[in-house]
Amino acid sequence: MKKILPLLLLATLAGYALPASAQEVQSGTNTISGLVRFVNTDLDILARLGPPGNEGMTYFAIYAYTDPPDVLQASKIVYTADHLSSPYALTVTANNTPLTYNAYAYVVLDTNEEYWTPSQVAAPLASNSPPATVNFDECVALIELRYVDSVGQPVAALGGRAFVTETNAPYGLRARYTVQPPGRTNNFLVVPSGVGLELVVEVDTGTDIYLDRITHRGTHTMLLNCEDQPVITVTIPDAGALGKIIGNANLVDEIELLTDGYLELLGRPVIKAAGPSGNQRYDALLAETPGADLSRSFELENLVPSNSTEKWRVQAEMQFGDGYRFEYFQTPALGLGTNAGVEVTAGATNDLGDTFVMHPARIVGKVTLTGPPEPGGSLSALRGLVRAADYDPDTNGIPDGVGPGGIHGSYVNMAGVDELVPGSTFATTGGSAAASFAGAFNPATAAFEGDYEVVLGTLDDQPGIWRQESLTYTFYQLDTNGAPFVNQVGNVAEDAPWKGTLAPGERATNDLRYGFAEVCVRIKSPLPSYEGLFGKS
Structure with missing residues (x-):
């Protein structure tokens, strides 16, 4: 059974006509205020957090929320020059019926350090009641x-x-x-x-x-x-003798791109390993652009030896595909779930051979996203579907900004399954793929019509089980030429998603068809600008 979850929320600030029957939601407000402060008296602590050390508060955020089922939330960031104490005032929703808020403070100290206060219960608030006072007095x-x-x-x-x-x-x-x-x-x-x-x-x-x-x-x-x-x-103990993991990697017939890095990651393609006591090691694979499809060697060196409870986890990450066929692929992992970890011995080399040389399988299908018709010149929000290839300022054919998450925009998600196919010794555990899809909005059907292809590799080219997790979508368009303003990210999952076994070279088909409704929200605010967040699950 397909589970249709999405709801398009069109936040209309100006210039978009709503039907006369549209209802306006109005709500009262009240205030929670108080102090966030360190109440220590020890002079050494005060000298470090306050002057002259000034390693105390640089800013903090106040969060307030009501308990389920009707959860209301509010938050505010306060920057402070006083590193020991600062006042705050937070506006919260309040109606005729008193509401009880829980509140806590998240404090950033000396730019890199974070601290959370315990949650406190504020006095019940109604729109016509006195404000509530909550002080966060921390003796640390x-x-x-x-x-x-x-x-x-x-x-x-x-x-x-x-x-x-x-x-x-x-x-x-x-x-x-x-x-x-x-x-x-x-x-x-x-x-x-x-x-x-x-x-x-x-x-x-x-x-x-x-x-x-x-x-x-x-x-x-x-x-x-x-x-x-x-x-x-x-x-810090002496390093002692260390070990090494070597091998070869390639996703055959796909040209792996040289893409952006993020923090310590210099870029992809890359081999990543995680071992005992939080140790990590990366090794960059040579990209194949421009060039031929080649198997390339990797070397994970200077590795802490495994112990009785912790071995090394190893997997590869890569990105490939042109334009709207761009894909971010994480291979199944050694050392996760059913898959045994990689043993590292002091002074020795563990050769994985061609375990990460993969002849891929594929799952393909149509993508159809339907919405309401476009009467009276009102344009569909589905026209604003965004994919990673839509953001390529340097026009090099590789989407920009794909370092942190591997991909952005709209894409089909696949995930490995921690189950062994009879006769296999490796599962697809830890593997995942996020593949963009081609297509365009069709005014005649008021639908986005396209198709996708997800490329999947398995360890040692063994058959493996994959599951189609969801479809992630991003809609963005400005409120011009009859279009509503839309800025939305969402995800569509199914109660019983496609799941199947794929061997190298095999091809499966699964069409995706999801229906969307549009809800127009008109926001009135006495402020010159307004920023809001809407959600539906």
Whole structure:
């Protein structure tokens, strides 16, 4: 059975006529206000968070929400020059019936550090009731993390991360930093007091995730008091003998493109590996543009040896296809689900051979997206369907901005399944594909009509099971020439999606047809501009 989920929301700020029967939704408001502040009195902590250290608050966000089933939400970001305390005032929806909001603060300290307050319950609010006051008074502890070698000498780290979660319900994240400037021999972390905490620290040494970066991980549990300033020594062990994984990779008959990178990823195609204690290693594959379709070697070097519980996970990522046939493909992974991990032994090389040389299978089909007719010069929102190839400012034939997510716009999603085909030793676990599709809006049928092709490879060219996950869509068009303003991203899934076994060279067909309704929303605001978010699931 097909499950039709999408709803087009047309946010109309001006210049688009609504039928006389359209209803206007009006709502009252009220305010939650108060202070976000550190109430510590210890002079050392105040000197670090406030002047002269000024490593305290740089900005914070206040979030307020009501409980289900009728969830209302509001949020506001406040930038502050005072690193210890700042007021806020948050406007929330309020009607004749009192509403009870839960509120919490998300605080950013010293640009890289994050802190979450516990949630508090505000006094019930109606549109004609007094405002509610919620103060977030945080008396924190300050942890110093020191990095040393096996003989106690300071170690300059390449980078690091730390994550602090509560050890009791609701087990929430309370503090973290995910970026640490290179060269530091220590770091400080603000954490809550009076609750059980688990601290996970990761410290990177070396120079490059592609070459020699090693990650060292440690876990600590603690219950700290307000004003506590514990010092935790993180000992970086000697690297010892390391191992290596080598092999060959190619998606046969597809020309793999050289595409954008993101953060540490320099670009695709790439082989990625993840191992014990959060260690990672990348190796760039040579792109095939321009050039011939070739099998290329890879080498994942300087790898921490496997242990009894953690082996290495290895998979490839690549992008290929021209124009509206652009696809982002992640191969199935060794070391995930049914697929055994890759053993790394100190001083040895594990050769995977041609495990990642793949002769692909394909799934194809029509894509039909239907909508209401276009009466009276009112244009369909389906005209605004966007695909990755629509954004190519440098006109090199490769979509721009595909580094972070691999693809954007509208595309068909496939996923591997953690089930073995009889006779196979590898499943498609961890594999995924997101493929753009060709086509155009047909005014005669008021529908987008097109077709797709998804290219899929399997480990060691063994038959594997794939599932068609969903269709992701993006609509964007301005409110000009009779068209409504549309800026929407959504996803269509099915109750019983296509699922089947594909062997190299095989081709399956599954047509996709989804119907869309259009809901026009007219927004009135006393402000000169308005920004809103609508959702439907």
